[in-house]
Amino acid sequence: MDTEEPRWLDDQELDAWLALAIMSVRLNAALDTQLQRDAALSHFEYQVLAGLSMAPDRTLRMSDLAEFAACSLSRLSHTAKRLEAKGWLHRRPDLEDGRCTLAVLTEPGWEKVVATAPGHVAEVRRLFVEPLSKAQHKQLTEISRRINAAIGPARSCPGGRD
Numbered sequence: 001m002d003t004e005e006p007r008w009l010d011d012q013e014l015d016a017w018l019a020l021a022i023m024s025v026r027l028n029a030a031l032d033t034q035l036q037r038d039a040a041l042s043h044f045e046y047q048v049l050a051g052l053s054m055a056p057d058r059t060l061r062m063s064d065l066a067e068f069a070a071c072s073l074s075r076l077s078h079t080a081k082r083l084e085a086k087g088w089l090h091r092r093p094d095l096e097d098g099r100c101t102l103a104v105l106t107e108p109g110w111e112k113v114v115a116t117a118p119g120h121v122a123e124v125r126r127l128f129v130e131p132l133s134k135a136q137h138k139q140l141t142e143i144s145r146r147i148n149a150a151i152g153p154a155r156s157c158p159g160g161r162d
Helices: 013-038 045-054 062-069 074-086 107-129 135-151
Strands: 060-062 089-093 102-106
Touching: 013 045, 013 107, 045 060, 045 062, 045 074, 045 089, 045 102, 045 107, 060 062, 062 074, 062 102, 074 089, 102 107
Parallel strands: none
Antiparallel strands: 060 102, 089 102
């Protein structure tokens, strides 16, 4: 049995942690609200479609798309089923590896991303870009990369950014 006392957060660490946790929840909720209102999409659905839009041939293995979207294959499969019903993506076997399934952004799906992106980027700019200076963006990028590295390895985003 471990009898060592936990290393509790000091006041500064706790303030930073709570600020980040609250901001993360509120930012995702605000982006979800904008996308639901303007495009009848959840933030997660948009992330899936946008991930495919950045991929070569607008196609990704479901496992790679799940990693990009930071979700389980089960959650992605349920979302893909809804997006397929709307005609925005389809799934097919990977001819190079029959054990894998590919998600493919359809032309109507591409059109949905193109139509949705301007409003989404405007909201990202308003909530995330404009409140921070260039120096703060650079710091936040470095901070995010360090935290992501501590979480563990991940592949790059489909557009080649990490």
